[in-house]
Amino acid sequence: MSDTMSRPMRFGSNSGQPLTRRDGLAKVTGTATFAxxxxxxxxxxxxxxxxxxxxxxxxxxxxxxxxxxxxxxxxxxxxxxxxxxxxxxxxxxxxxxxxxxxxxxxxxxxxxxxxxxxxxxxxxxxxxxxxxxxxxxxxxxxxxxxxxxxxxxxxxxxxxxxxxxxxxxxxxxxxxxxxxxxxxxxxxxxxxxxxxxxxxxxxxxxxxxxxxxxxxxxxxxxxxxxxxxxxxxxxxxxxxxxxxxxxxxxxxxxxxxxxxxxxxxxxxxxxxxxxxxxxxxxxxxxxxxxxxxxxxxxxxxxxxxxxxxxxxxxxxxxxxxxxxxxxxxxxxxxxxxxxxxxxxxxxxxxxxxxxAPGEASGSAALECAMDEMAEATGLDPLEFRLRNYAETEPGTGKPYSSKALRECYAEGARRFGWSRRPLAPRQMQDADGMLVGWGMGTALFPCPMFAADARATLRADGTALFETSAADMGQGAWTALAQIAADSLGLPIEKIEFRSGNSTLPDGGIAGGSGHTATAGSALDASGRDVIRQLGSMAAADPASPLHGADNATFQARDGRIEVEGDPARGEDLAAILHRAGLEQLEGQGSAFRKPEDAENRAMNAHGAVFAEVKIDPDLCQMRVTRLVGAFAAGRIINPRLAESQLMGGMIWGVSFALHEKAQHDPRTGRIMNADFAGYHIPVNADIRDLEVITIHEDDPYVNALGIKGVGEIGITGTVGAIANAIRHATGRRIRHFPIRIEDLL
Amino acid sequence: MKMFDFIRPASIDEAIAAWRPGAAWLGGGTNLVDLMKTGAAQPDRLIDLGRLPGLDRIETGAEGATRIGARVGNADLARDADFARRFPMVAEALLSGASGQLRNAATVAGNLMQRTRCPYFQNPETACNKRRPGTGCDARGGVGDNYAVLGWSDDCIATHPSDFCVPLAALDAVVEVIGPNGAREIAFADFHHLPGTTPDRETALEPGELILALRLPAAAAEFAGHARYLKLRDRTSFAFATVSAAAALKIEGGIITGARLALGAVAAKPWRAAEAEALLTGHAPDAALFDRAAEAALSDAVPAHDNAWKIPIARRVAARALALAARGTPARMPALPASVFAAEEPAHV
Structure with missing residues (x-):
């Protein structure tokens, strides 16, 4: 953690607030128009x-x-x-x-x-x-x-x-x-x-x-x-x-x-x-x-x-x-x-x-193998992972931009009650005679950034328009990106009009690699800061402005005002500057950016630890994941409600990977014979019982100016292995293929 | 999907008159419509039974038999408090099937008439003796999880997917039908056919015959105190059974005086285990007895596919269902009906 520094949240920030989805009402009332x-x-x-x-x-x-x-x-x-x-x-x-x-x-x-x-x-x-x-x-x-x-x-x-x-x-x-x-x-x-x-x-x-x-x-x-x-x-x-x-x-x-x-x-x-x-x-x-x-x-x-x-x-x-x-x-x-x-x-x-292409399948196998290795050494699986904790990126020796994995392990284990886990398998049973097993896995997903542009337009009435062709897959881009945009001008989110989801807008980049909030968000933030920079120059040059002469100052936006950083008393309303300049609006441009030297010299990942409890009928081998606790450190969380929902969805996908999903090809025609939701199983609500997501705060000054990593995919990693390891712990059986099904445990 | 006539008769007579070869009765449509979409079913006439009068009632007569109209919804029957009290394992089986939405749409007669979920039956491009007699059986040598271990033939290895039918078989239900030649009754044991060389002949219904009602005899209610349905499945809800069992006991003075046992998802029909029942009767309930009964229930089992594992698991499910029945019917329907995890969740209020 020596490479990270504390950066307090900005006062009055929209970011960090658990706002509900701005498109939620449209979706539940059927007025959202899908293709x-x-x-x-x-x-x-x-x-x-x-x-x-x-x-x-x-x-x-x-x-x-x-x-x-x-x-x-x-x-x-x-x-x-x-x-x-x-x-x-x-x-x-x-x-x-x-x-x-x-x-x-x-x-x-x-x-x-x-x-x-x-x-x-x-x-x-x-x-x-x-x-x-x-x-x-x-x-x-x-x-x-x-x-x-x-x-x-x-x-x-x-x-x-x-x-x-x-x-x-x-x-x-x-x-x-x-x-x-x-x-x-x-x-x-x-x-x-x-x-x-x-x-x-x-x-x-x-x-x-x-x-x-x-x-x-x-x-x-x-x-x-x-x-x-x-x-x-x-x-x-x-x-x-x-x-x-x-x-x-x-x-x-x-x-x-x-x-x-x-x-x-x-x-x-x-x-x-x-x-x-x-x-x-x-x-x-x-x-x-x-x-x-x-x-x-x-x-x-x-x-x-x-x-x-x-x-x-x-x-x-x-x-x-x-x-x-x-x-x-x-x-x-x-x-x-x-x-x-x-x-x-x-x-x-x-x-x-x-x-989670690569990471999902790879983590499933790696986390099981780590468990097998831990068992060979006689160590608790978490202790074994801690003994092999990477302080710098293995292989390259690069420092991490930030890595609160140790905290994820500690907090996840504490909430789960991991310290009460017996080392040997098949030691726990519940009151109904079900075998109980506890397993864990480490979660990791890189945090790439892509190219993206955005445009901010501050209007004379004190409202602002932000534009970028982002993609909302349900993850909440309409909401989280608007929060970032609003913060860049120091405006409440109600004063923001956000246009997105149309290719004629500035390129919002790819919603992939868990990098969309970081990427499109950085572009939006930069476009807003471009407006602030221009306003600051205008005001500094204007004798009528309280900011007159502040040519070399750094400006920040807050509460509809622009202020000199370090001297918040010295500031002026955004609209007033426009008004005096006789401008109807002022446009700023921004692009996603990560410093090349940071990209080159730092290893950048989101991390996490997932703990799973399974219960298994000892004779009938019916399985159920009764508890999942995931602790994740993914940089700055823009909207905790949406981020936790994303992480939860990823963990549920992990259940699906571990226990359900499998396309079955007919060996003679090659055709997939279970190509529908009756035959190709994914979990239903009843398969998911207690599921807890913990986010560990991380200040990361290197990934991007906003300190955002990503939460879209990491939830799957760690979870699959945690479940398989819990099955091993419950039954003494090590199953080395996915999905794991009733007949595998007979 | 191909064009078809849609007829909505106002009376049973009109319905019978509307039938002709190539027609299909439409109940809730939860299975037939899916098969029409894949092309596995291609009726040229659909006769919608949704307007027929008098088929939506649950009635208990003076002699104690309960008559369930063909159009009664699965959810409505399961939630009928009096019915669930008298026939708890039937209600439990109903609630363990499909999803809430499907149970609301599906009808009890339609449940008897539902088709196998064998993927080869459902896909018209494959060889299937059931769908098109004489073409062969691609399920043999194919993939899939729900194949038979009992009563299958070289021509067909499919299983009947119903949960509801399993306790009905155990409780000696009767099917009331009507057709061009008048009304008749069919014992449940005779209603579904094993495939033999005619897997396309799935039930005892003659062409043009229509189910009017199901009847549970008064004697079936005598098992109400010790009756359970248990269902293994690949997910906790909304999945067909891997194996299921309906077990019901009459226990008097510590001795089993009557036993019923039927297995689901093991054969082309709900599998009544008469030998097991005989073995149970007259003995005190205990685990060893249940194991012997389960052994007897599966004594003729042979895997039809790479599903030999299903035989021991079916034995264990049968034994467990008997043990659960012996423990007594729960006072309230479990929130996860028929699940081994029933105790994990608070009961329905």
Whole structure:
């Protein structure tokens, strides 16, 4: 903690207040307009036909039958699909994959669109798609990790993580007093946001208007513009609300491109909304992994090495390896660290970033392996982690920008009652005879920042407009970003008008990597401070101002005034300065910023500790997570209500990962047979009992001017391992795959 | 979905007259509409029973039998205080099924008629002897969690998904039906068919026959003091059973004088365990006896899939359900009905 300094909250701050969602009323009353709520005149409905095999080719489609169905207007197949101006195999932006848009009749994964039907009604288009009744020439699909050889991919852009090695692995291995060698497997998972992927596409000449949920509005415009050969500026993307995203709505997808193409082909607006079943394939997923972890310690239970080998699936036609093994790089001190990534090409849709990509799967395996190692040393799992606490970033030796993990461990353990945990497994039972187990895991997520811009406009009436194309996926961007904006001008939040969710606004960056509040928030803050700086210059030069002559002062905004820092008595109302200058308004610009030297020299992560209690029926093996306590240090918390909700959601996802989610492929067709919410289980309310989130205050002067890290994804990490470790503690059984189910414990 | 006629008859006679091959009765629609969306069911006529008079009543006659109209909602039946008091394990089974929203929409007759949740049955692109006779069974060699260990055949390994039907089977319910050839009654044990070589013939209903009511005999209420439904599942709510059991005992002077046991999610019909019942009767209730009864209930079990684990777990569920029944029906419905974690939550008030 020596590298952090105390920075008191500003007086009258909006930030730090647990404001309710500004969009909450609109959402619960149904007036919030999601993409598919738009119904322009003369609308056509598009329905995709997904392949029901994973490998082969489409031999026949009964196009005549579909076209003959009343209300069907067009059937788009590889035979008649109009050309795209951009090659769908190219990656127009850093955040895109090769898309399947009826290039040919090859089937590369189940769920791949093999035709699109347009109809005057959704029912007509749906029945038209059914009438296409495809016949296939099939090949044996490869859908399990053992069905192809792992290969090393050239490290590079998104999805091709480099192998990393720090220290001398051989020496560390030789010096270790004891070690473990364990392999964990994680199942394929699908994002499945509540709102499925949708688009309403309208062309006006060579201008394109998209109502489409997007986690990256301006970036997505560039992606779609590429495919249609128009300037990015010709695309307007409106995405005021998303019904969840989890990573899958940051990337251009094949079905959405086809719907836009259909709108251009027909000259009519086209709406597409995927069904739940159609979410399993063309819009990304978390690939299955197999992770071998070898850990060794010296006689004092200090880690000598962590060797983490990750094998994960990717598609036959593009690269996205789950960077799971990287989870072992930033967390525990060890003489030597090695993370490797190999890919197995399968007949599945291309995996993609899914909430905590890499970290979720990697942490699940690492935290279990740490528990196994702790058990081998005879130490309490928390004590073992504390003995291997990294004071500087393992491998690089860089200091942390801030790291209150020790406090997370302490506070989480205290609230959970961890000190009463018996060391040996299968020692605790409740009054009903249920086996009780306690487990824990460390949570870690990096805090990246992306590029983003914002504009602030102070108006003569003392109100202000802030603009940036941020994305609210439900996490609360409308609220938290407005709090930051208001603070930058020292105004109450009621005086702020906040425009967002539209690509014509300044680029708000990506809502991903848990970096949206830090990124868009920093841009908004900078735009407001730009206004204050300009006002300060104006006032300092104006003999009529109390600030006259304060040329070299630093100004701060507070309570609708601008003041000289350190001399708050010397100040003036914002509006008065505008008024005297005869200005109706004053505009400021700002961009997200992290000092390059800090980015280079500091390791930056959010940290946390998750403690889990499970109860398990000793005979029937029914499991329940009865208690979860998560303590997280994630820099400055802008809105505790929203942040805790995010962390809670992440922890619930951890329950889902540990006990529920698994896509099941038919081994013969490769098709996912549980592609709906009856078969693909996620937790229900009754699965979540006591859940406590604690946030540990952290002042971080390095991550960005606001000290914000991020809370979107870290909740999953730590939780999965904590639950598996609790199951081990309750039963004495160590299950090395996810999800863990009743039959595993028999 | 394909076009279909929608008929809303005002009387039972009109309903019977409206039926023809290719038609389907529509109750709450919670299962049929899903199957129409996937294309697994493609009726060309839907006959909505929602306006039929007189089918929404729960009545107990002078002789003590309780008659439940076909259109009574699952939630309404479970929350009927008198019904729940007399047939607690039926209410518990109902409340352990689906979700609150689905229970509000679903009807009791529809529950009997619901189709298997075998993923291959539900997806029309696969081979399924039940959906299309003679095409084969892709579930064999496929994936899925809910396959049979009892009463299956080479042609079909699917299970019946109902919770409600399991205690009905145990309690000797009777199904009242009406059709073009008049009214008749079907004993519950005969209502659902095992697959054999005709897995498409799922029930004893003849074409055009319609369920009017279910009847629980007066004798069924004699088990009210010792009756439980227990359901294992992959999540705490809103999941079909991994295995379930309905167990009911009459205990007089410390001796079991009557026993009922049926298992769910193990076969194409709710599995009545008559041998186990015989073994229990005349003995004092204890754990060893329940284990022997459970052993007997599963004595013919053979895994139909990679689900051999289901046999020991079914035994344990049966034994536990008997033990819970012997302990006595709880005074209040548990907040997590039929769950092993029932004690974890405060009871319903």
């Amino acid at each position: 598919a709520d738009n119904h322009p005149r003369n609308l056509l409905y598009a329905v995709c036909l997904p392949a029901t095999i994973a490998r082969g080719r489409v031999a026949h489609l009964d196009v005549a039958a579909a076209e003959a169905h009343p209300g069907v207007s067009h059937v788009m197949t590889p035979q008649n699909r109009p050309p795209l101006q951009g090659d769908p195999s190219e990656k127009p932006t850093m955040f895109s994959f090769r898309i399947e848009v009826l290039q040919d009749d090859t089937v590369r994964y189940a769920g791949q669109p093999i035709a699109m039907v347009l109809g005057e009604t959704i029912e007509a288009a749906t029945e038209g798609a059914r009438l296409l009744n495809p016949r296939y020439e099939t090949m044996t699909p490869r859908i399990a990790l053992d069905q192809n050889e792992p290969e090393a991919l050239e490290p590079g852009a998104l999805g091709r993580p480099a192998d990393v090695e720090h220290g001398d692995m051989q020496t560390a291995r030789n010096s270790a007093a004891q070690g473990i060698d364990v392999t964990y497997e994680t199942a394929p998972q699908y994002h499945n946001a509540m709102e499925t992927h949708a688009v309403v596409a309208q062309w006006d000449g060579d201008r394109l208007i998209l109502d489409m949920p997007s986690q990256a509005l301006v970036l997505s415009c560039a992606g779609y513009a590429h495919f249609f050969g128009i300037p990015a500026g010709n695309v307007t993307l409106r995405s005021p609300f998303l019904g969840g995203g989890f990573g899958s709505k940051a990337i251009p997808t094949g079905p959405q491109v086809l719907a836009i193409l259909a709108a251009r082909m027909t000259g009519r607006p086209v709406k597409l909304m995927l069904t739940r079943q159609q979410m399993f394939g063309p819009v990304g997923h978390r690939g299955a992994t197999r992770q071998r972890l070898r850990l060794g310690t010296d006689d004092a239970a200090a880690l000598s090495f962590i060797d983490h080998e990750g094998v994960s699936e990717t598609s036959s036609f593009d690269d996205f390896l789950e960077p799971a093994a990287n989870a072992s790089q930033g967390l525990y001190a060890a003489q030597a660290l090695r993370s490797t990534h190999r890919g197995v090409r399968l007949d599945v849709g291309t995996p993609s970033p899914m909430r």
